[in-house]
Amino acid sequence: xxxxxxxxxxxxxxxxxxxxxxxxxxxxxxxxxxxxxxxxxxxxxxxxxxxxxxxxxxxxxxxxxxxxxxxxxxxxxxxxxxxxxxxxxxxxxxxxxxxxxxxxxxxxxxxxxxxxxxxxxxxxxxxxxxxxxxxxxxxxxxxxxxxxxxxxxxxxxxxxxxxxxxxxxxxxxxxxxxxxxxxxxxxxxxxxxxxxxxxxxxxxxxxxxxxxxxxxxxxxxxxxxxxxxxxxxxxxxxxxxxxxxxxxxxxxxxxxxxxxxxxxxxxxxxx
Amino acid sequence: xxxxxxxxxxxxxxxxxxxxxxxxxxxxxxxxxxxxxxxxxxxxxxxxxxxxxxxxxxxxxxxxxxxxxxxxxxxxxxxxxxxxxxxxxxxxxxxxxxxxxxxxxxxxxxxxxxxxxxxxxxxxxxxxxxxxxxxxxxxxxxxxxxxxxxxxxxxxxxxxxxxxxxxxxxxxxxxxxxxxxxxxxxxxxxxxxxxxxxxxxxxxxxxxxxxxxxxxxxxxxxxxxxxxxxxxxxxxxxxxxxxxxxxxxxxxxxxxxxxxxxxx
Amino acid sequence: xxxxxxxxxxxxxxxxxxxxxxxxxxxxxxxxxxxxxxxxxxxxxxxxxxxxxxxxxxxxxxxxxxxxxxxxxxxxxxxxxxxxxxxxxxxxxxxxxxxxxxxxxxxxxxxxxxxxxxxxxxxxxxxxxxxxxxxxxxxxxxxxxxxxxxxxxxxxxxxxxxxxxxxxxxxxxxxxxxxxxxxxxxxxxxxxxxxxxxxxxxxxxxxxxxxxxxxxxxxxxxxxxxxxxxxxxxxxxxxxxxxxxxxxxxxxxxxxxxxxxxxxxxxxxxx
Numbered sequence: 001x002x003x004x005x006x007x008x009x010x011x012x013x014x015x016x017x018x019x020x021x022x023x024x025x026x027x028x029x030x031x032x033x034x035x036x037x038x039x040x041x042x043x044x045x046x047x048x049x050x051x052x053x054x055x056x057x058x059x060x061x062x063x064x065x066x067x068x069x070x071x072x073x074x075x076x077x078x079x080x081x082x083x084x085x086x087x088x089x090x091x092x093x094x095x096x097x098x099x100x101x102x103x104x105x106x107x108x109x110x111x112x113x114x115x116x117x118x119x120x121x122x123x124x125x126x127x128x129x130x131x132x133x134x135x136x137x138x139x140x141x142x143x144x145x146x147x148x149x150x151x152x153x154x155x156x157x158x159x160x161x162x163x164x165x166x167x168x169x170x171x172x173x174x175x176x177x178x179x180x181x182x183x184x185x186x187x188x189x190x191x192x193x194x195x196x197x198x199x200x201x202x203x204x205x206x207x208x209x210x211x212x213x214x215x216x217x218x219x220x221x222x223x224x225x226x227x228x229x230x231x232x233x234x235x236x237x238x239x240x241x242x243x244x245x246x247x248x249x250x251x252x253x254x255x256x257x258x259x260x261x262x263x264x265x266x267x268x269x270x271x
Numbered sequence: 272x273x274x275x276x277x278x279x280x281x282x283x284x285x286x287x288x289x290x291x292x293x294x295x296x297x298x299x300x301x302x303x304x305x306x307x308x309x310x311x312x313x314x315x316x317x318x319x320x321x322x323x324x325x326x327x328x329x330x331x332x333x334x335x336x337x338x339x340x341x342x343x344x345x346x347x348x349x350x351x352x353x354x355x356x357x358x359x360x361x362x363x364x365x366x367x368x369x370x371x372x373x374x375x376x377x378x379x380x381x382x383x384x385x386x387x388x389x390x391x392x393x394x395x396x397x398x399x400x401x402x403x404x405x406x407x408x409x410x411x412x413x414x415x416x417x418x419x420x421x422x423x424x425x426x427x428x429x430x431x432x433x434x435x436x437x438x439x440x441x442x443x444x445x446x447x448x449x450x451x452x453x454x455x456x457x458x459x460x461x462x463x464x465x466x467x468x469x470x471x472x473x474x475x476x477x478x479x480x481x482x483x484x485x486x487x488x489x490x491x492x493x494x495x496x497x498x499x500x501x502x503x504x505x506x507x508x509x510x511x512x513x514x515x516x517x518x519x520x521x522x523x524x525x526x527x528x529x530x531x532x533x534x535x
Numbered sequence: 536x537x538x539x540x541x542x543x544x545x546x547x548x549x550x551x552x553x554x555x556x557x558x559x560x561x562x563x564x565x566x567x568x569x570x571x572x573x574x575x576x577x578x579x580x581x582x583x584x585x586x587x588x589x590x591x592x593x594x595x596x597x598x599x600x601x602x603x604x605x606x607x608x609x610x611x612x613x614x615x616x617x618x619x620x621x622x623x624x625x626x627x628x629x630x631x632x633x634x635x636x637x638x639x640x641x642x643x644x645x646x647x648x649x650x651x652x653x654x655x656x657x658x659x660x661x662x663x664x665x666x667x668x669x670x671x672x673x674x675x676x677x678x679x680x681x682x683x684x685x686x687x688x689x690x691x692x693x694x695x696x697x698x699x700x701x702x703x704x705x706x707x708x709x710x711x712x713x714x715x716x717x718x719x720x721x722x723x724x725x726x727x728x729x730x731x732x733x734x735x736x737x738x739x740x741x742x743x744x745x746x747x748x749x750x751x752x753x754x755x756x757x758x759x760x761x762x763x764x765x766x767x768x769x770x771x772x773x774x775x776x777x778x779x780x781x782x783x784x785x786x787x788x789x790x791x792x793x794x795x796x797x798x799x800x801x802x803x804x805x806x
Contacts, residue, residue, distance in 0.1 A: 030628075037625040038625055040617070040681070041622065044762070045682040046678055046680070050677055050678075060672075081578070084575040084579060088575055128751060129751075129754075130752065130755045132667065133754065133755060133765075133768065133784075136768070137596065137772065140592070140775065145580060145581075146580065150579065173363075176360050176361070178360060179356055179362075182349060182352070183354075184346040184348075184376065184377025185373070186376075188381045189381055189384055189385075193362060197365050220668065223671075223758065223759070257663060366551065366552065387551045391546065395546060398541060398544045398549075399541065402541040408540070
């Protein structure tokens with residue numbers, strides 16, 4: 001925040017000349033990078049299709065409306081499967097995430113040098129890879145079907161849940177743990193009385209939050225063959241049955257809205 | 272009963288919190304530990320039950336040296352020492368009863384404690400203690416619904432249900448208003464008398480210490496600079512412990528407060 | 536009185552009060568959950584023979600992480616990865632720029648009601664639609680290629696960032712903003728001096744987080760033809776080239792970790 005002397009009067013500037021040069025230079029690089037990226041995209045785009053897009057969009061719209069309502073009778077089982085993929089996947093993930101989180105949190109890990117990095121690696125690698133990719137992989141390994149979907153959702157969610165949970169564990173009030181330790185409690189008792197009650201609300205919140213996300217993700221897992229309503233979406237798209245596509249999209253939208261509502265309600269009840 | 276021998280604590284940063292402390296506490300004696308913030312009061316209390324590992328020296332409880340115990344034996348030794356904390360340190364999301372019963376954890380196996388199936392004698396004792404501290408009707412309330420003074424009473428009950436020989440009390444009144452502070456101090460000293468417990472009470476309020484406690488130990492920069500009765504705390508002594516300040520007012524206040532006490 | 540109570544309670548057992556106090560509701564929930572679990576597990580068809588066969592392939596895949604093959608498909612990997620990065624950068628820039636005005640508009644404490652309703656509507660639509668579904672539609676409209684992916688990610692960024700930005704603005708300190716308004720500032724000046732300094736650190740943090748998400752999402756958009764590394768990965772799985780797939784996954788994890796590390800540094804600096 002320099003005050004400069006210029007021609008005998010004091011001039012206030014927010015930054016020194018050097019600082020503002022650096023800033024301008026940074027912005028310049030940023031803009032340049034963006035322009036380069038944009039050129040890349042535009043090179044690999046067929047602009048003829050893009051100019052034609054409004055017409056095509058209108059065309060799709062007229063074909064997709066009205067949705068084929070009677071098709072909903074065939075969607076019952078896929079919706080049930082989708083719900084199961086999300087719920088069972090979340091439950092499995094939570095069972096695995098709890099030990100990983102305790103191993104990863106600085107204040108509960110048995111060994112910060114060896115075990116913690118392994119736990120963190122599990123978290124980052126399961127978290128970085130989208131559930132669709134896990135599903136692709138699992139389908140290659142154990143074949144297509146709902147089970148692959150459940151496992152894919154479970155693996156993807158481990159890292160997510162464990163990360164939030166270990167952050168909650170690291171934020172607990174240490175004196176409460178100290179007080180339990182001071183009574184002569186064993187390591188596991190300290191865990192059950194000092195730590196678990198403190199992270200239970202966070203745990204419940206994370207579980208519901210992830211379940212909500214998993215409902216969304218499980219609706220599209222079928223695109224790669226991992227069961228659920230996405231399977232119907234994919235086959236309808238393949239035969240360009242747009243009225244069915246629009247109905248499925250409406251159903252997915254409804255599922256997302258309902259799951260968000262449920263998770264908000266449950267979180268409100270817990271906290 | 273408790274003897275500290277050359278107890279020293281040096282933190283990793285190089286700060287010497289305790290410098291070869293020598294202290295003896297006989298059975299049933301209540302002792303106040305005073306001194307400015309950072310004098311090592313809290314560290315000393317935590318070194319006794321090894322929530323903080325002492326660097327060197329010995330903590331003799333009866334004839335055992337606590338600093339040499341393995342983790343199992345340390346847990347058994349911790350059962351003998353009840354601890355009361357500054358910010359109550361109740362497990363906020365558990366009920367009052369669970370908090371009190373958590374004092375029995377050292378005596379109960381994991382699964383029993385996990386399923387909350389404590390022996391009937393423990394439950395009776397918990398009820399008796401809650402009655403003694405006046406919170407029986409609150410037994411099934413969650414700890415975070417209580418007021419500060421009530422929480423500290425639960426903290427006291429939790430420490431006593433351990434059936435300890437010694438109470439370690441860390442700033443029991445620091446988060447309480449003056450009236451509640453006195454009630455809590457009175458409760459602690461009364462209970463110690465009833466049960467013949469020794470206690471080390473960390474306290475920064477000199478007047479309060481003088482009011483309730485027969486022996487005062489002054490700590491400064493990790494060294495004991497005063498050890499004697501409450502009446503021996505002259506302005507000079509307080510200056511030695513806390514540094515330069517006008518102490519007459521504090522001492523007068525003590526007398527004044529005694530009158531209020533009498534009037535109550 | 537109190538002793539009378541004590542005498543009543545002594546010798547009686549004590550049970551932890553239940554979380555759900557109504558007994559019938561507790562049993563209903565418990566029983567309902569158990570019934571659902573049984574039904575869900577029953578309806579999942581698992582071909583255990585196939586799974587057992589797959590274990591061997593799964594193990595092969597795990598092993599391939601020890602010898603990832605970056606070389607034989609390097610040109611495919613490189614072009615896919617570059618496309619993913621390009622899409623991420625361009626979509627993040629555009630998405631962030633658009634989401635700032637929408638975020639301002641979606642904050643009830645600074646926007647007039649009609650603007651608020653419109654902006655919240657945009658946010659709700661963007662959040663309800665899955666990235667992959669948006670991508671499918673955009674590919675149908677704009678043709679294959681990174682443009683569809685770029686638009687998808689920008690659209691998703693708007694929903695994510697505007698919502699969080701709006702919530703942040705709604706939670707800001709009123710007094711600071713009022714003080715600026717009291718000085719007679721115009722609306723733009725008020726935003727610039729009263730609001731921006733308060734929400735800027737979190738906006739930067741959220742933007743970094745969103746870049747991270749955009750990169751992860753860009754890895755799957757290729758599955759539906761919207762450009763990026765996903766197409767390469769899909770091909771690798773189809774051909775059972777696990778070594779190449781492992782190489783791609785390692786690259787994705789590595790880039791996500793690098794981004795997280797970078798965003799950690801940037802967030803620490805702006806706060």
